[in-house]
Amino acid sequence: MKNLILSILFFIFYSLFAIAQDIDEKPVIRTNNENHLQLRSCQYTNNYDIKYHRFEFDIDPAVKYIKGNVTTYFVPLEELNMMYFDFRNNMTVDSVLYHGTQLSFSFPSYIEFRVNFGQYLQTGILDSVTIFYQGEPYSDGFGSFKVDKTTCSDQDSVMWTLSEPFGAKNWWPNKEVLTDKIDSVDMYITANKKYHIGSNGLLVSRDTTGDKITDHWKHRYPIPTYLIAYAASGYSIYKDTFDLYNGGQLEVLNYVFPCDSAYAHSQTEKLDTAMNFFIKKFGAYPYENEKYGHAQCRFSGGMEHTTMTFMGGWWYYILIHEMAHQWFGDKITCGSWHDIWLNEGFATYLEGLTCEEGIQTKTFHDWLSSKKNSVISNNYGSVYCDDTTDVNRIFNSRLSYNKGAYLLHMLRWILGDDDFFDALYEYINDPALVYDFAKTPDLKAHLESAGDTTLNEFFSDWFYGEGWPDYDIHWSSDNNCNNKLRVSIYQTHSANQGTFFEMPVPVKFYNDTKDTIIVFNQKCSIDTLFFADISFEPTDAEFDPDLWLCAKATVTKETVPFKTIHWTGEYNNLWNISANWDCGVPTSDDEVIIPTGTPDCFIPDNYNANCKRLWIGKNAKVITYGTAHLNIGQ
Ligand SMILES: [Zn+2]
Numbered sequence: 001m002k003n004l005i006l007s008i009l010f011f012i013f014y015s016l017f018a019i020a021q022d023i024d025e026k027p028v029i030r031t032n033n034e035n036h037l038q039l040r041s042c043q044y045t046n047n048y049d050i051k052y053h054r055f056e057f058d059i060d061p062a063v064k065y066i067k068g069n070v071t072t073y074f075v076p077l078e079e080l081n082m083m084y085f086d087f088r089n090n091m092t093v094d095s096v097l098y099h100g101t102q103l104s105f106s107f108p109s110y111i112e113f114r115v116n117f118g119q120y121l122q123t124g125i126l127d128s129v130t131i132f133y134q135g136e137p138y139s140d141g142f143g144s145f146k147v148d149k150t151t152c153s154d155q156d157s158v159m160w161t162l163s164e165p166f167g168a169k170n171w172w173p174n175k176e177v178l179t180d181k182i183d184s185v186d187m188y189i190t191a192n193k194k195y196h197i198g199s200n201g202l203l204v205s206r207d208t209t210g211d212k213i214t215d216h217w218k219h220r221y222p223i224p225t226y227l228i229a230y231a232a233s234g235y236s237i238y239k240d241t242f243d244l245y246n247g248g249q250l251e252v253l254n255y256v257f258p259c260d261s262a263y264a265h266s267q268t269e270k271l272d273t274a275m276n277f278f279i280k281k282f283g284a285y286p287y288e289n290e291k292y293g294h295a296q297c298r299f300s301g302g303m304e305h306t307t308m309t310f311m312g313g314w315w316y317y318i319l320i321h322e323m324a325h326q327w328f329g330d331k332i333t334c335g336s337w338h339d340i341w342l343n344e345g346f347a348t349y350l351e352g353l354t355c356e357e358g359i360q361t362k363t364f365h366d367w368l369s370s371k372k373n374s375v376i377s378n379n380y381g382s383v384y385c386d387d388t389t390d391v392n393r394i395f396n397s398r399l400s401y402n403k404g405a406y407l408l409h410m411l412r413w414i415l416g417d418d419d420f421f422d423a424l425y426e427y428i429n430d431p432a433l434v435y436d437f438a439k440t441p442d443l444k445a446h447l448e449s450a451g452d453t454t455l456n457e458f459f460s461d462w463f464y465g466e467g468w469p470d471y472d473i474h475w476s477s478d479n480n481c482n483n484k485l486r487v488s489i490y491q492t493h494s495a496n497q498g499t500f501f502e503m504p505v506p507v508k509f510y511n512d513t514k515d516t517i518i519v520f521n522q523k524c525s526i527d528t529l530f531f532a533d534i535s536f537e538p539t540d541a542e543f544d545p546d547l548w549l550c551a552k553a554t555v556t557k558e559t560v561p562f563k564t565i566h567w568t569g570e571y572n573n574l575w576n577i578s579a580n581w582d583c584g585v586p587t588s589d590d591e592v593i594i595p596t597g598t599p600d601c602f603i604p605d606n607y608n609a610n611c612k613r614l615w616i617g618k619n620a621k622v623i624t625y626g627t628a629h630l631n632i633g634q
Pocket residue numbers: 001002321322325343344347
């Protein structure tokens with residue numbers, strides 16, 4: 001999802017003082033820290049596999065209340081005589097029906113609901129149970145169950161749900177986990193006939209009885225609990241039909257406030273270009289047997305409910321962000337809230353790719369610059385979400401969104417476009433992951449496979465680690481000696497964690513007429529001095545002009561009062577032969593480099609070799625014979 005004014009939406013907190021009711025009670029995490037909601041799901045729901053939900057609700061979008069029932073088809077993974085759901089105990093449960101028989105039930109804690117079957121259900125046999133309930137749902141997180149007025153002058157009502165991350169339990173009994181997708185759902189919602197209800201999947205029917213309608217939606221793709229949603233209002237409805245890059249057409253169905261209809265349409269009809277770009281890059285639209293669409297609500301941002309994004313307005317970049325989630329977030333969903341960047345970092349980076357592609361007016365450079373400035377505005381914080389009980393932390397825009405997106409951009413820098421986009425395509429189409437969940441190592445494996453490399457260090461530094469590198473770069477060019485560049489690169493860690501960021505560091509060197517970008521591959525902390533050939537005399541240098549790295553840098557031009565002479569060993573092995581050096585035999589005023597990979601350098605018997613400083617590359621050798629001398633810095 002994407003929220004424009006995140007901070008004001010977290011003002012609803014609850015006192016968390018559930019009292020253990022019976023012996024089965026698992027410990028409830030209690031906290032008085034109002035930034036941490038008690039949001040963990042029930043630990044007892046992992047002994048069954050959910051296959052299907054049927055929702056039947058009777059609502060009045062003007063009244064914050066829900067009444068109806070949820071039927072759950074499930075397969076026990078072990079013998080069980082009771083079944084737990086994540087469900088808030090402020091809801092009034094009227095009855096629980098199992099094969100026509102009423103079952104006993106209870107709320108063992110304020111967020112757990114338990115059904116007692118009175119018998120053991122066998123492992124592996126599909127079964128079902130229906131829970132009838134009503135009440136005024138709590139609304140927490142981003143506003144999990146809300147009623148408001150539309151923005152139109154008639155002040156019509158709008159009701160919507162937004163369960164991510166932990167709000168589904170407030171309005172329906174479920175299994176609020178990131179391990180079990182529901183194979184399919186049907187949503188039947190009854191309301192006054194002036195209302196239209198938008199939801200996941202396809203609208204199957206709209207039946208009228210008296211002054212009421214029942215809209216029936218069906219969704220036949222696996223869906224995580226938090227993406228099931230509905231919105232209801234006196235919507236104006238329009239459709240766009242997109243011609244798809246991979247053939248065929250897709251219906252884009254929009255439920256909007258009547259007074260916003262013209263503007264909404266002007267924004268949503270433009271999405272076909274971004275839709276086709278994503279198809280080209282990442283494969284078919286994941287729900288092409290159904291639809292895409294939008295339903296308008298009253299919150300500041302968007303939420304990527306599968307096949308029907310809920311929007312608080314018609315910001316083009318947020319429309320693109322939520323559409324990107326249909327691949328990254330909905331088709332493949334983060335397998336834990338620690339890995340939320342697999343949803344949000346991706347959707348954010350895909351926003352950037354549409355800038356690069358010219359689909360948005362903002363340039364890619366400006367987009368990258370704004371994301372980088374956001375990340376480096378604070379020295380700390382990891383993309384890995386280290387507190388999954390805190391909604392603010394999970395959806396931290398600087399870390400989960402912007403730094404997450406920058407991680408992808410830096411992986412692209414390291415792997416190159418071909419391998420990077422191949423890896424992303426293989427990841428988002430991996431048969432083991434599609435319509436299921438993924439964790440960061442699943443993505444990492446695809447990146448390593450495509451790039452034929454290991455990325456342990458990268459993920460250790462950039463995903464689990466905090467902060468970013470701050471580079472101190474000094475350079476000089478020796479115009480006495482073939483314009484050779486001498487560049488020293490030191491880095492400090494913004495969060496002082498001691499981690500070294502092994503990165504290829506691009507620096508642009510230029511003068512009035514010429515420029516070139518040279519990449520210095522800093523592989524370890526002692527890799528600080530680099531030399532490079534350049535065909536012109538640069539007057540200035542700029543760190544990372546294309547914004548590949550999420551880093552700060554200062555660049556300083558130096559005048560070095562000595563020549564730097566490189567050993568080549570091109571003629572023979574002797575120090576005292578001019579043809580073995582790139583700029584003549586060194587004197588006591590010169591700095592000497594014996595690079596890695598060059599032949600061994602011999603100083604002959606009786607010869608006095610001189611230099612100001614000496615650098616010897618790894619595995620390179622200088623060997624003295626007999627009474628040979630090497631005078632350094634004398
Ligand atoms: Zn998002």
